[in-house]
Amino acid sequence: MKARIREYQGSDRTAFVKLMEQLMDYIVSIDDLKRIRRMPEFGESYTQRTLQKVAENNGIIYVAELDSELVGVVVGTIPEQSKEDQLEHVPSKCGEVLELVVKAGYRGKGVGTMLMNKLEEYFKENNCNMLGVGVLVPNKNAHRLYSKLGYKDRSFYMTKDLQDQE
Numbered sequence: 081m082k083a084r085i086r087e088y089q090g091s092d093r094t095a096f097v098k099l100m101e102q103l104m105d106y107i108v109s110i111d112d113l114k115r116i117r118r119m120p121e122f123g124e125s126y127t128q129r130t131l132q133k134v135a136e137n138n139g140i141i142y143v144a145e146l147d148s149e150l151v152g153v154v155v156g157t158i159p160e161q162s163k164e165d166q167l168e169h170v171p172s173k174c175g176e177v178l179e180l181v182v183k184a185g186y187r188g189k190g191v192g193t194m195l196m197n198k199l200e201e202y203f204k205e206n207n208c209n210m211l212g213v214g215v216l217v218p219n220k221n222a223h224r225l226y227s228k229l230g231y232k233d234r235s236f237y238m239t240k241d242l243q244d245q246e
Contacts, residue, residue: 081146081186081189081190081191083144083145083146083151083152083186083191083194084144084145084146085142085143085144085145085194085195085198086142086143086145087140087141087142087143088140088141088142088143088153092143092150093127095143095149095150096127096141096143096150096153097123097124097127098123099150099152099153099181099183100122100123100126100127100130100179100181101118101122101123102181102183102184103179103181104116104118104122104123104126105118107216107219110216110218110219111216111218112218113239113241115239130155130178130179133157133178134155134157137157137158137159137160138157138158138206139155139156139157139158139178140155140156140199140202141153141154141155141156142154142195142198142199142202144182144186144191144194144195146186146191150183151182151183151186151191152180152181152182152183152186152191152192152195153179153180153181153195154177154179154180154192154195154196154198154199155177155178155179155180156175156176156177156178156199156202156203157175157176157178158173158174158175158176158203158206158208159174159176161173161174172209172210173206173207173208173209173210174208174209174210174211174212175199175200175202175203175206175208175210175211175212176211176212176213177196177199177211177212177213180192180195180196180213180222180225182195187221192225193225193228193229196225196229211231212234213226213231217236
């Protein structure tokens, strides 16, 4: 499947909101601790915050379009490394993948890989020497894709349900 990859435009906002809602619905469905939810206001609120992060952190959004339909999106930023970070980490310029979502029905057809490749080009053009992406552990499909693209496991955030101790 050969989707057209291009930069996000303001006219994509409605489709972008829907894709973010679809992604969150998927994350809710795989959350084994049932701690994640999507309230009705989520899509608009999250979209606004994401656009702000992109604007403030040298970011970019690419969309995948097929027959004038948005079927995927990837969001990346290049935040500045703080002085505090430099006390603990080697100075670097790290690109962050904030979101990758491919519309149901188009997954597993290479759209996510095309979006990630385009985002990685952007990071290289901006002299990033590292890339990072967070993945919820139950999201095996995302983990598999990122592993295939050369990403390595780096850290885990662990949780414990204290109410499940009885």
